[in-house]
Amino acid sequence: MSRDMKKLTGLVAATFTPLTTDGAINLSVIGSYIDYLTEKQSVKKVFVNGTTGEACSFTVDERKRLAAEWCLQGKGKLEQVIVHVGCMSIKDTQELAQHASSIGADGIAVISPSYFKPTNADALRMFLKEVGASAPDLPLYYYHIPSMTGVALEVADVLNGIEKMIPSFKGVKYSGTDLRDLGQCVCYSQSHNWSVLYGVDEQLLGALVLGVHGAVGSTYNYLGCKMKQMLSAFDEGNMTQARDIQFKCMDVITFAKNLGFDVAVNKQVMSELSGLALGPPRLPMLPCPISKAQTIAQKIKDSFCLT
Numbered sequence: 001m002s003r004d005m006k007k008l009t010g011l012v013a014a015t016f017t018p019l020t021t022d023g024a025i026n027l028s029v030i031g032s033y034i035d036y037l038t039e040k041q042s043v044k045k046v047f048v049n050g051t052t053g054e055a056c057s058f059t060v061d062e063r064k065r066l067a068a069e070w071c072l073q074g075k076g077k078l079e080q081v082i083v084h085v086g087c088m089s090i091k092d093t094q095e096l097a098q099h100a101s102s103i104g105a106d107g108i109a110v111i112s113p114s115y116f117k118p119t120n121a122d123a124l125r126m127f128l129k130e131v132g133a134s135a136p137d138l139p140l141y142y143y144h145i146p147s148m149t150g151v152a153l154e155v156a157d158v159l160n161g162i163e164k165m166i167p168s169f170k171g172v173k174y175s176g177t178d179l180r181d182l183g184q185c186v187c188y189s190q191s192h193n194w195s196v197l198y199g200v201d202e203q204l205l206g207a208l209v210l211g212v213h214g215a216v217g218s219t220y221n222y223l224g225c226k227m228k229q230m231l232s233a234f235d236e237g238n239m240t241q242a243r244d245i246q247f248k249c250m251d252v253i254t255f256a257k258n259l260g261f262d263v264a265v266n267k268q269v270m271s272e273l274s275g276l277a278l279g280p281p282r283l284p285m286l287p288c289p290i291s292k293a294q295t296i297a298q299k300i301k302d303s304f305c306l307t
């Protein structure tokens with residue numbers, strides 16, 4: 001299958017997974033979810049089955065059905081669909097990578113296994129190599145999220161020489177806070193034309209200064225338009241405006257964190273702001289009280305003057 005290997009840049013929404021009230025995946029919401037992102041937020045790139053999407057709480061079969069629906073419904077509307085395929089088992093990860101290729105995804109991202117962890121960068125590279133070999137036609141991104149995986153290997157070490165092992169390697173989704181390591185990843189990526197996407201929404205501006213090529217995050221589901229304005233202000237050198245938007249984003253995330261902001265709360269906030277029926281999270285995460293989500297949603301609306 002020939003693919004448009006367009007470099008991944010700009011704002012990418014890390015999508016939530018719609019569930020029915022009794023906890024089954026709810027594919028029927030995905031079409032209107034895509035319309036909301038593209039029409040209301042001007043976001044045309046998605047990262048599905050990631051942390052925000054609670055992927056590690058779903059079966060391989062559920063993950064395949066979700067990825068397939070995003071690709072199907074996104075045809076002609078979304079520019080890029082990146083599917084996160086990381087699992088504890090390399091076999092499950094390879095199966096999902098092959099499946100992503102068969103449904104026309106635009107790339108795959110892979111977290112490190114986190115129960116039996118790689119002990120060094122070599123072990124992680126070998127794992128990624130085996131996954132890449134099972135979907136050689138798809139761009140592969142390493143997804144670094146040490147706060148969730150507990151794998152805090154320096155990403156710059158992981159990148160060192162990886163192009164010789166994985167021809168399809170195309171970059172990193174960096175959801176850590178070590179700006180030295182991030183900067184070294186950007187520097188190494190320059191000569192390979194890879195993408196480094198940042199994943200800590202509340203400090204994206206700092207990462208832009210270091211030269212990241214885009215961002216993947218949960219808040220771009222409902223703050224896509226506003227954060228796109230920050231990217232434009234940064235590109236135009238209007239640092240006053242860029243800082244103003246980033247400070248507002250920091251303020252609302254701090255407000256939310258003080259109330260206990262996890263994926264379950266975030267999902268309910270998204271339901272409040274978008275009107276989409278995303279349903280509850282899957283256990284062991286607990287549903288967020290509606291009043292808490294409404295308080296956070298109101299704060300976001302007031303801060304960003306949303307209607």
Ligand SMILES: CC(=O)N[C@@H]([C@@H](O)[C@H](O)[C@H](O)CO)[C@@H](O)CC(=O)C(=O)O
Pocket residue numbers: 014015047049050051052053147148175199200201202216217218219253
């Ligand atoms: C730990 C976590 O959930 N991080 C989020 C951020 O977007 C995060 O929600 C945001 O920065 C608020 O803290 C993303 O990095 C996760 C993500 O991109 C994904 O869903 O895969």
